[in-house]
Structure formats: structure tokens, C-alpha cells
Amino acid sequence: MPPRTLYRKLWDNHVIAAAPDGDDDRSALIHVDRHLLHECSTHQSFEALRRNGRNVRRRETHLAVPDHAVSTGADRLTQSEAASPAQLQLAALRSNVAEFGVPYIPLEDAHQGIVHVIGPELGFTLPGITLACGDSHTSTHGAFGALAFGIGASDCETVLATNAIVQRRADTLCIELTGMLQDGVTAKDIALALIATFGAGFATGRALEYTGPVIRAMDMAGRMTLCNMAIEAGARIGLVAPDETTIAYLRDRPLAPDGGQFERAADYWRSLPSDPGATYDRVIAFDIDGLAPQVTWGTNPQCGIAVDARIPGMPVDVDAAHEHGRMLDYMNLEAGGALTDTTVDVVFIGSCTNGRIEDLRAAANVARGRKVADRVRAMVVPGSMAVRRQAEEEGLDTVFTNAGFDWRMPGCSMCVAMNEDRLKPGERCASTSNRNFEGRQGRGGQTHLMSPGMAAAAAVTGHITDLRILPALVEKGT
Amino acid sequence: MKPFTCLTANVLLLDEDNIDTDVIFPARYLLLMQREGLGQYFCADRRRDPAGNLLPNPVDTARVAGAGIIIAGRGFGCGSSREQAVWSIADFGITCVIAPSFGEIFSANCLRNGVLAITLPDETVRILAMHARSGPLTVDLTQGVITCEAGLVQPFSVPQGTRERLLNGWDETGLIQKRWSGAIEEFEASQREVQPWLYEDQRHERS
Numbered sequence: 001m002p003p004r005t006l007y008r009k010l011w012d013n014h015v016i017a018a019a020p021d022g023d024d025d026r027s028a029l030i031h032v033d034r035h036l037l038h039e040c041s042t043h044q045s046f047e048a049l050r051r052n053g054r055n056v057r058r059r060e061t062h063l064a065v066p067d068h069a070v071s072t073g074a075d076r077l078t079q080s081e082a083a084s085p086a087q088l089q090l091a092a093l094r095s096n097v098a099e100f101g102v103p104y105i106p107l108e109d110a111h112q113g114i115v116h117v118i119g120p121e122l123g124f125t126l127p128g129i130t131l132a133c134g135d136s137h138t139s140t141h142g143a144f145g146a147l148a149f150g151i152g153a154s155d156c157e158t159v160l161a162t163n164a165i166v167q168r169r170a171d172t173l174c175i176e177l178t179g180m181l182q183d184g185v186t187a188k189d190i191a192l193a194l195i196a197t198f199g200a201g202f203a204t205g206r207a208l209e210y211t212g213p214v215i216r217a218m219d220m221a222g223r224m225t226l227c228n229m230a231i232e233a234g235a236r237i238g239l240v241a242p243d244e245t246t247i248a249y250l251r252d253r254p255l256a257p258d259g260g261q262f263e264r265a266a267d268y269w270r271s272l273p274s275d276p277g278a279t280y281d282r283v284i285a286f287d288i289d290g291l292a293p294q295v296t297w298g299t300n301p302q303c304g305i306a307v308d309a310r311i312p313g314m315p316v317d318v319d320a321a322h323e324h325g326r327m328l329d330y331m332n333l334e335a336g337g338a339l340t341d342t343t344v345d346v347v348f349i350g351s352c353t354n355g356r357i358e359d360l361r362a363a364a365n366v367a368r369g370r371k372v373a374d375r376v377r378a379m380v381v382p383g384s385m386a387v388r389r390q391a392e393e394e395g396l397d398t399v400f401t402n403a404g405f406d407w408r409m410p411g412c413s414m415c416v417a418m419n420e421d422r423l424k425p426g427e428r429c430a431s432t433s434n435r436n437f438e439g440r441q442g443r444g445g446q447t448h449l450m451s452p453g454m455a456a457a458a459a460v461t462g463h464i465t466d467l468r469i470l471p472a473l474v475e476k477g478t
Numbered sequence: 479m480k481p482f483t484c485l486t487a488n489v490l491l492l493d494e495d496n497i498d499t500d501v502i503f504p505a506r507y508l509l510l511m512q513r514e515g516l517g518q519y520f521c522a523d524r525r526r527d528p529a530g531n532l533l534p535n536p537v538d539t540a541r542v543a544g545a546g547i548i549i550a551g552r553g554f555g556c557g558s559s560r561e562q563a564v565w566s567i568a569d570f571g572i573t574c575v576i577a578p579s580f581g582e583i584f585s586a587n588c589l590r591n592g593v594l595a596i597t598l599p600d601e602t603v604r605i606l607a608m609h610a611r612s613g614p615l616t617v618d619l620t621q622g623v624i625t626c627e628a629g630l631v632q633p634f635s636v637p638q639g640t641r642e643r644l645l646n647g648w649d650e651t652g653l654i655q656k657r658w659s660g661a662i663e664e665f666e667a668s669q670r671e672v673q674p675w676l677y678e679d680q681r682h683e684r685s
Contacts, residue, residue, distance in 0.1 A: 017661050021648075022638050024639070044513050052651070052652065068508070089509060089511060126676075134559055136559040149583075151583065152561035152586060153513075154587065155586065161651050162658075162662060163662060164654055200556070201496070201579060204553070205582060257675035418509060422506075435500070437498045440500050443504070
């Protein structure tokens with residue numbers, strides 16, 4: 001067999017039938033080993049099962065948890081039963097999983113959290129598997145060397161009923177990361193810089209694998225942040241080859257293989273990285289030496305610039321200039337202005353991009369001993385109950401609350417703005433989430449994407465700030 | 479699923495790159511649990527101001543004209559996987575979307591809802607948009623051509639499996655169950671040999 005890439009191995013290992021139903025040879029029916037569900041994208045999937053009289057096949061391959069619309073308030077378990085739309089959606093998930101016997105982590109469970117945070121935490125996410133979820137940031141799980149991709153509600157029904165789905169094999173794109181991260185610069189900054197450099201759709205239709213010495217030295221949290229943002233580059237699939245860092249992370253996770261099985265599994269996982277001599281359809285080298293913290297100024301993720309750079313001037317191309325002007329209008333910013341002069345109203349630290357313990361530590365290192373600026377509403381939303389507990393054990397909650405941050409319960413919160421955590425029209429937010437789309441954090445809200453340390457720096461200064469100029473509290477980022 | 483064979487309809491022109499699914503279907507409406515009647519929320523925040531007053535916008539103009547086709551810029555439907563984006567478009571009356579590129583999950587969702595997503599080069603899309611300004615287009619999937627009264631004949635292609643699914647209006651889940659149940663079982667029997675840890679069923683029956 002010729003040398004194969006990680007992606008090709010994962011693909012080949014899951015083909016049930018090549019070119020089914022008149023498809024060409026790029027298409028295959030592939031097996032879906034694991035499926036994560038949340039309250040917001042699955043109600044119609046269960047409705048379709050009911051309508052067609054179908055059952056859930058192999059219940060143990062699915063796992064459901066509420067995250068998208070749940071309250072992040074400390075009193076969320078005792079909030080009145082007044083049936084808000086979010087509570088109705090949560091109740092629908094509860095009854096759907098009960099009816100079909102899908103394993104479920106309820107809101108009050110010690111393992112509740114964002115699907116893409118708890119999957120890895122529990123060891124539900126493993127190298128070498130296929131994993132689907134009705135959420136585009138499912139690419140996150142590719143950090144483990146899993147073929148993980150977002151799907152819609154109809155495909156969720158198909159996966160529930162069959163553990164299979166027809167997919168087209170993607171072209172492969174390898175991003176080789178070299179160089180050294182400066183202090184205070186993180187995986188989030190790499191993700192934003194890549195999209196700014198190569199364009200928002202540069203990886204559309206491709207399976208994007210991150211390689212190189214930067215990746216090998218990066219912890220799992222950073223790898224997850226990179227793979228999470230693959231979808232913002234257009235790639236449905238992000239990948240990092242499993243290595244000893246991956247294996248060490250998974251050891252003793254509740255749903256990971258146990259005992260002797262673990263070593264056998266680890267040996268299998270070690271066989272997954274691309275073979276020497278395997279060729280990718282495209283390779284991009286990207287050197288991160290000298291990379292500065294990145295902040296977005298516009299309403300798509302390719303609008304990232306170095307925090308100390310000026311907002312770009314009007315492009316010459318008429319269409320591009322029109323779009324540029326539209327984004328500046330929406331963001332209430334001016335071409336050529338400095339982002340560091342821009343005051344913020346809200347700071348959001350959390351999400352499946354940056355809601356892990358490493359992210360909270362980076363933010364706490366900046367917040368420690370400082371105060372949130374007047375008029376700034378700052379919140380920290382841990383990615384999961386486990387992250388929240390770990391942070392409390394380390395005293396990070398006290399760091400945040402002493403500084404004036406709101407310390408909240410886990411959920412998607414202001415990344416998707418389906419619950420009460422929303423921007424008001426005209427409010428400007430320093431956010432560690434993944435999308436700066438128009439209205440994403442609330443209608444008329446203005447989002448600046450950045451890393452957790454940078455968001456904390458914005459909170460304590462009241463404006464977008466280069467955290468490298470804050471004295472001596474910056475640890476090496478993840 | 480309703481088959482797609484041939485459609486003659488007016489066109490809604492959305493001449494902008496990277497129209498994401500948050501624009502197509504704002505997140506706060508994801509709290510709705512139904513899939514019917516979502517057309518009123520299609521591009522909701524581009525159509526009405528926060529007080530609910532109608533804004534001048536191409537979507538409502540197209541609604542009046544009975545548009546059945548969208549021609550959009552690059553990256554149409556990028557972002558979130560929400561199938562509500564496609565449900566809202568379909569409920570609005572659109573069954574064909576033409577663009578230089580699409581969000582991948584969005585186009586997969588189109589296929590599941592009988593909506594034909596056609597990818598064509600930028601320049602071709604520009605020419606189609608120009609023709610669409612003066613009248614309806616006809617999209618014929620059986621022949622793989624887009625035509626208009628002025629005489630334009632623009633071929634297009636979609637993957638064979640996509641074509642078959644749309645022409646036949648197949649129910650994907652039922653089809654897989656009917657044709658491939660045995661193959662799925664066989665696959666799992668061999669996967670169990672290689673990755674037995676994926677089959678320790680009781681390990682997922684956690685509290």
C-alpha cells in the first residue's frame with residue numbers, strides 16, 4: 001500500500017461501502033463510531049425517528065448533553081419552571097433521550113458542559129474514530145486524530161438510526177507550523193493569523209491537518225483550539241496526529257479504554273500518523289516567529305490583525321471596498337484607526353474554542369491583582385463543570401471574582417447568544433469565542449475575537465490592549 | 479423528500495461574499511423547535527429593524543416576485559451547521575442556490591432537503607446574475623443546464639450521487655437501512671477485531 005496521510009487512514013478505516021447508490025468513487029458510506037448531541041440541533045432528528053417509526057441503533061455510541069441555550073446563572077437549577085423557550089428545548093431533549101434510551105448528561109450532572117469540551121474530558125473522544133455532532137465546531141475533536149465533523153439535524157437522524165453517513169472524501173491540506181511562540185501568544189492567535197493570511201474560505205472542501213514542531217510541542221488544549229477554528233477557515237475537518245501528548249491526556253479518562261485495553265489502543269493510535277512519504281494535496285508552511293497577539297476588527301474571521309497594527313485601509317477593488325466599508329460601519333470603526341484605542345463594554349471568556357482550564361489560567365494570570373475597568377461587564381464561563389471545579393481548586397474563581405469578573409456556570413453562553421448572555425445593540429465585546437459574524441453575540445453587537453489573556457487584558461484596562469505591555473504576569477500561552 | 483428535476487423561477491440576488499448561517503437564520507430563533515414556517519426568519523435581521531419595521535431589502539422584494547432561486551457570493555452558508563438555515567430558505571420558496579462556493583455543512587443540509595446547490599466559477603455566477611436581473615432562470619437538473627429566455631445556456635454538474643438523490647427525492651436514512659444494514663453489521667464485526675475498546679458497551683452506561 002502506498003504511504004497514506006492520517007486523513008486517508010481514518011477515511012479508509014471507516015468505509016462501509018465505496019461509491020454507494022450511483023455515487024462516484026470519491027463518495028462512500030462511512031461508519032460513525034461516536035455521536036454527540038445537544039438540545040438545539042436534535043429535536044427534529046428525534047421527530048424524524050418518530051415520524052418514520054425508527055429506533056436508535058447502538059445507543060452506547062451516542063451521548064447527549066445540554067449546552068447551547070442553558071442558563072449560565074448560578075441559580076439555574078432553581079430557576080422558576082416558567083416555560084421559557086430554552087427550558088422547553090431542554091425539556092424536549094430530556095424526554096427525547098428518555099424515549100430513545102440515549103445516554104444523557106443532565107444539566108445538574110457533575111460532567112455537564114459544552115459538547116466539545118466534555119467529549120475529550122470524558123474520553124468519549126478517541127483517536128482513530130469517526131465522531132459526528134450537530135454542530136460545526138465538531139472539528140475540535142480532530143485534535144485527537146479523530147475524523148470529526150459537524151452535521152445537520154437530518155444527518156443526525158441518519159446517524160442515530162444507522163451509525164452511518166454518506167460523505168465525500170476531501171482533499172488534504174497540511175499546514176506545517178514552525179518557529180517559536182512568543183510569550184503571551186497562543187493557539188488562538190495562530191488560528192486567527194492563519195485565516196487572516198490565507199482567507200476565510202482557504203480550507204473549504206479540505207481536510208486540514210496541522211503539523212510541525214509547534215504542534216508537537218503544543219498541549220491538547222491548544223490543539224483543540226486550532227482544530228476548533230478549522231471551520232472558520234472553511235474546513236469541516238481539522239486534524240492533529242496523535243502522539244504521546246494525546247495518549248497521556250487520555251489515560252484514565254472515564255470513557256477511555258481501561259486496563260490492558262488502553263495499551264493496546266495506544267499502540268493502535270501510534271499507527272495513525274501520516275506515513276513517511278505520504279503526500280498531501282496541498283502543503284502550506286507558516287512560521288510563527290514574531291507572531292503578535294491577534295484581534296479581529298470586522299465581521300468575518302479573516303479580519304484578524306496584530307493588536308498593535310492599524311485597521312486596514314480601503315481596498316482598491318470596488319466590491320472589496322464596499323464590503324470593507326460595510327464591516328467598518330457595522331463595527332463603528334474607522335479605516336486606519338488603532339484597535340488599542342477601542343473601548344469595550346463586555347468581556348466574554350469561555351466557549352468550545354477557549355473554555356478549557358488552560359484558557360482560564362491564562363486569563364487569570366492577567367486578571368490576578370487587577371480590577372475590571374469601570375463600566376465593563378466581564379464574565380468567565382467555564383467550558384464544563386469539570387473545568388469549573390478544577391479552576392476552583394486552583395483558586396482561579398477567587399482571582400476572577402476579586403477582580404470583578406462574573407464567575408458563571410458552563411454552557412455555550414455568549415458564543416452563540418441563545419440564552420440570556422447577549423450583547424445589546426451597539427455593545428462592543430472582547431471575546432474568546434470563534435465567530436465575529438454580524439449579530440452573532442446578539443443583534444447589533446460588535447465582536448472582537450482574541451485569546452483569553454487578551455480578553456482579560458481588555459477587561460482590566462477597559463479597552464483592547466496588547467497584553468505583552470502588561471508587566472510580568474504573562475505566562476507562556478497554550 | 480420532494481424531488482428536484484427542473485425549476486423556472488425568479489432569482490433573489492445576494493451579492494455578497496461569506497453570507498453566514500447566522501445572517502441566514504439568526505441564532506435566537508434556534509430556540510424554536512419546529513422546522514415548518516421558518517421562512518419568515520430567513521435573513522430576519524436584514525429585513526426588519528429591531529422595532530420590527532420592514533427595511534428596504536432584496537429578500538422581501540424577491541418574496542413579492544416569488545423567487546425560487548438564490549444567486550450568492552462566495553462562501554454562502556458558511557459557519558454554523560444549523561439546518562434551520564436551509565429549512566428557512568426552503569420554506570421561503572427557494573429550492574436552488576447558485577454560488578462560487580458554499581459552507582460545506584450548509585450544502586450537505588441542502589441535499590437533505592431537496593435544495594439543489596450549484597457551484598460555478600465567479601465569472602459564470604456574475605453572468606448568471608446579470609441575466610437574472612431581467613427575468614427568470616430555468617435550472618434543469620435532468621439535463622444539467624441553466625437557461626434563460628435571452629438564450630443563455632450554461633451547463634453545470636453536481637456529483638452523481640447528489641444528482642440521483644435530488645432527482646429521486648430519496649429518504650437517505652431509509653435507503654441506508656434498506657441497502658446497507660448488512661454491510662454496516664459486517665463493518666462493525668471487523669472493526670470490533672481491530673478496536674475492541676469501541677465495543678465495551680457498558681462503559682457508556684454512566685451516571
